[in-house]
Structure formats: C-alpha cells, structure tokens
Amino acid sequence: MAEIKKAEGIIDWLDQRLAVKVLTKVLMTEYWIPKNINFLWAMGVVLVVLFKILIISGIFLLMYYKPDIKLAFDSVNYTIMQEVEYGWLWRHMHGVAASAIFLVIYIHMFTGIYYGSYKKGREMIWLTGMALFGIFSAEAFSGYMLPWGQMSYWAAQVITNLFGGIPFIGEALVIWIRGDFLVADATLTRFFMLHVLLLPLVIILLIAIHFYSLRIPHVNNQESEELDFDVEAKKYLEGKKVESKVVPFWPVFLSKDFFVVGVALTLFFYLVCFHFDFAMDPINFEPANNMKTPAHIYPEWYFLWSYEVLRGFFFDVGGIAAMDIGLAAFGFANVIFMLLPFLDRNTEHTAPAHKRPAFFVWFWLLLIDMIVLTVYGKLPPTGANAWVGFGAALTFIVLFIVLPIITKMEAKCNGGCK
C-alpha cells in the first residue's frame, strides 16, 4: 500500500487515493492528438454531446412514459407533450437528437473512410465504431416503436417480419422476437426494455472500448501522416509548441471542439423548436391502428439506404424469390461496412482519398450511391423508381466487390506506376 500522508488539500487527498493527477495527464493534458486536423475531427465529441442529450432527455421521458399499448400514445402525446412542464421540450430534443446523431454518425464514418482511418492498426476503432452504428440502429428502431403511432406499429410489423426470411428458423424467430403472433403489447414492452436498458448499456460499453481503441494507434490526421507521438509530445512538453505536430486533448483539442459543438447545438435547437417534422414524422402522431395500413410505409431517413437495398431486388431471378434476394442483399449491406478494413487490400499504406485516385472515385461513387438509395428508399417503388432502386442497390454491392481489386492494384503501384 502506498504511503498515505496528511493531505495538503482536496486534490492531494484525492491524488493519494485515486492518482487523479496521473489520471488527468493520461486522459486529458497528455493525451496527444495530431495538430493537422480539420473540423471533421470534432464529430466524435459532437456525438458524445448528442448521446448525453439523448440519455438525459430519455431519463425525463421515462418518468412519464407508459409501455402499454393502451396507454403509450396518450402518455407521450398528452401527458408528456401537454401536461408536464416542458415535457414537449424533452421529447422534441430526444426525437431530433436521435435523427441528428445519425447524420453525425454518417459524417464521422465517411470521414474515417476518406482519410483511411480504419486500417493499419486502426481496425479496432473501425470495428467498434461500426458495432456502435449497429446498436444505435437497434436503439433508434426500438425507440421509434414506443409512442405507438401508426408508423411505430407498421414499421415494427414490417421489420420484425424480415426475420421470417431466415431459412428454417425464420417463422419461429419472428414469434420469439415479437413475443406474440402479431406485433402487440408484449412486443412494445420488450422493445421498451431494450430501448431503455439493454441497448444503452451495450452502447456505453462500446463507447468505452471505442475510445480505448484509439489509445494505441492514436487519432489519424489530415494527411494520414504517421507520427512518432513520443517525439512530438516531448517537443510539446519542452515548450516547442509551434514546432510539435501534436496538441494535448485538454485544453487545445477540446477548445476547438467546444466551438464546433456550439455551432452544432445552435442548429440543433433551431430544429428542436422550429423544424422537427423531418425527425418526428407527422404520421406517427396518428395512433397505431392494425386495421388501417398507411399508404406509404417507410423507415426513418437514416435506414432508407439499407431499406432500398432490400426493396431494390423486386423480381425473381432463376427461381429465387425477389424477397429472398432482397433479404440476402440487405444482410450484405448491414455487415459489409464492418469488413471494410479487410476489403481494402492496400494494407501497408494509409493516405487520404485524394491521394488514392481509384479509391477517390470509389469513395464518391459510394457516397452518391447511398444518397440515391436513401432518396429512392422513401419514394413509392413503382415504375421507373423501382429500376433506379434496383440499379443503385446493385451498384452498392458491386462497389464492395471491386474494392479489394482496386486497392490490390493500388498496393502494387505503391510508390511507382501510374
């Protein structure tokens, strides 16, 4: 046991017991971040802030929400939105943050892809990040069910039904997930449990691992330059702050993040108070009615691209049902991003996309294709729309099939051929 002396003050008292001084250095003042970064590197902190908003607003909502199909709709739309002081604010913040967090996740993800921050030692960062994306999706889906509006019910019906496509166990699996033959009270209550307990626990755990996985390979930078962090840190500590290529997390890196968070939250509160329909679909203000199918069933915007991959394959091919092809493609779309570090065969070389000509084209094609999928995922899948969706879904799959090929070619040409 360490020698405990009479403390000189509260910090010293804590330091003797918890080593807070070392801890502060490790986590804050001597946690080194490259200096050559742009505002896209602030998205991680923006995500943390949005997640905190979701947790805090969620706790307030939890005090009045009733996970019962007879009470849920009114507990949200009457009790919370009208009776409780500022209940509407917590609900609007919760709904808008849920949508906004996905926008920032996508920006964060595409930043990682563009600057090659998923490979050469950073694979675990990517994998835990994509796991977070997956669990956040489940969190968003389960949360959307809770107000028990029309789209809560019908989205639950359609999405849980997808599991029926899994060979052999599908039918039993759907019933097991729903806890009933139809989406019903048991379904609502168990998704409530997932939304407020199990999934948030998993998310918090994954965030911790995601942060930890940054420690060894360190944060990437705008030129994907490999830095010797020990050397650069030494320079900084010696006072050569301008010359050093790194800055400490606190206060230098965070001072920039606070500014970006400020801009993000200004926009956020505008959306919360004046422009929330994109995140709180009006159709979900209609109570769930299992006798009345809505004219258009679509998921929230952040699921549209993968939904369109599912819908895109709308005709049978060689005896295989369209539904099965779509499901297989949907499964592909949901795991393929996870495999990105292993599909990029230029493993030794990290560079931003603008220094990788073929990959640069691939990157923008992927982004544009996903936007096309997103937009067509919402449009009625009829006539020409169905064919655009099919083309975009096919393109998505082809892009991931050619990725290993173009990156392999790139690897062969490292430092040479054109």
Place this chain on the structure above:
Amino acid sequence: MRELKILAVVIFFTAVVYWGVEPFAHSQMHPHVAPADFTFKDLGASAKKGDAAKGAETFLSAGCTGCHGVSSQGMAAPMDNASASASFGVTPPDLSSAGAIYDKNYLAALIKEPTKALKVEHKFNESRPHPMIAFFGLGGDIDQEVADIVAYLQSIAPVAPMDDKQVYADACQRCHDMKYDKLMSTTDKAALMSYMGTVPPDLSMMIRSKGKEYLSTFINNPQKQLPGTSMPRVGLSEKAQNQVVAYMEKVGDRKKAEREDLGYKLIGYMVLFTLLAYAWKVKIWKEVH
C-alpha cells in the same frame, strides 16, 4: 479555407439528402391538390334574395324541426342523442349557428340535394337513402323558398363572433372526439360505426399528424384528399374553417407559443456560447500555431 471547402461539401450533401427525403419525397407521395374552394363553385349560386320572415314560416312548414333543434330559438331537438343516434346513425345538428358557420350557397344546395352538397353520393342512393330528406318545396318557387330558409338561418345566427371551440363543437363534434379537450362525440359510437363504416378518428393530434395545409383542403372537400371517404363535405365558410383548425391547434399543439418563444432563447444562448468558445479557441490555438 480548406475547412470552409470541406464544410461546403458536407452542407451540400446533407442538403441533397434532406431535399430528397423531405420536400421531394413528400411531393411524390402526396400529390398536390387544388386549394380549398370556399365558394363551392360546383354547387352553383342561387340568384334569389331570401326573406328571413318568410323563411321562418317556410322553415316550420318544411318540417325541418322534425329532426333538427334550434336551441337559440327555444326549439329543442325532438330526440335525445341516444334515440337520434339509433334512428339516423348520427345526431342531427342543432341549427342555431348554421347561418353563421356554413356558406350560404352551400346551405341552399344542401337543403335541396343533401347527398350532392355533402359529396356522399357514393354512399347513399335510393336503396340506402341519406337520413336528411331533400326538400321538395312547398309548391311555390323552390329556389325562393330555399333562399328564404337560408336567410332565416342567417338572421337567427349569433351576431357576436363565436369562439373557436364553439364552431368546432357545432361543426365536428357530432362524429368526432376531441379526447385531449374532453369533448366527446354526441353520437353513440356503435351507431356511428355502422353509419360511417368506421369510427371517425379522434381529432386531438390531427394538427400534428396532418398539418394545417392538408386540413384546409381536406375539411373543405374530403374527397379531394381521400377519395371514397365517408366523411361528408360540411360546407364551412373560410372563417369558420380557420376557427376549427385554430381550435385543433390549440388542443393538439398547445405548447406551440411556448416552444417558439423558448426557441429564440435557446438559439440565442447557443450563439453566445459559440462566440465565446470561438474566442477561447483562437486564444488557445495562438500558442500552438
């Protein structure tokens, strides 16, 4: 400079996605319909000038009070709500405020040809007659008689402006609930179900689920937005319809004013925060650049 370029790229793609999934997708899913027509052009306009005093007599001789009450004139409804529900499927409206909230031409057309004015010809015909019997005239010029009745209804209508809730109650409450304002339909639910084919929806949150724009064309002519619906065209004047929508907003979006007021404060606070954060950032980064 580079940061601004990157920001422009991020904003551009975000804006494209937003445009695609919101305004564009909604324009594809909900085709635009013509704006509300408060002149009810399809029903034509009568050139006759009504005489309220004659109208009062015609009103009584025509048998309107067989079904309708006019409480403001001391004429009670002939049946209570339960028996009216059972006899007609829906409680007949009290006509005290009809002259104030419904359009004049519409009322005239309704008296002569109820199913046409109500736009429910797809539901009611000779084998299934509409509970409101068309007025066939008392032997004179039917258009003059109708104009007189309308003039009478207008003459007894309240002169003082009606409050939004009262307009809603007179125009909508026979069929619809407004649960969040504890206003329930006057018609018995089971009767309503068999009369309409479905229980008309509770309107508490309709302002949030449909929005003002949709409601203004829908209430004016339900068939335009929802072909085949059993909701009749009720013939509200523009002013009365706006009052109904205002009442729906008061009930379904009660915190709107608070939300907008707080919105400016929250944004103002964040702008201040952002400026301070920027100043601090500049100060901190001066040392390392």
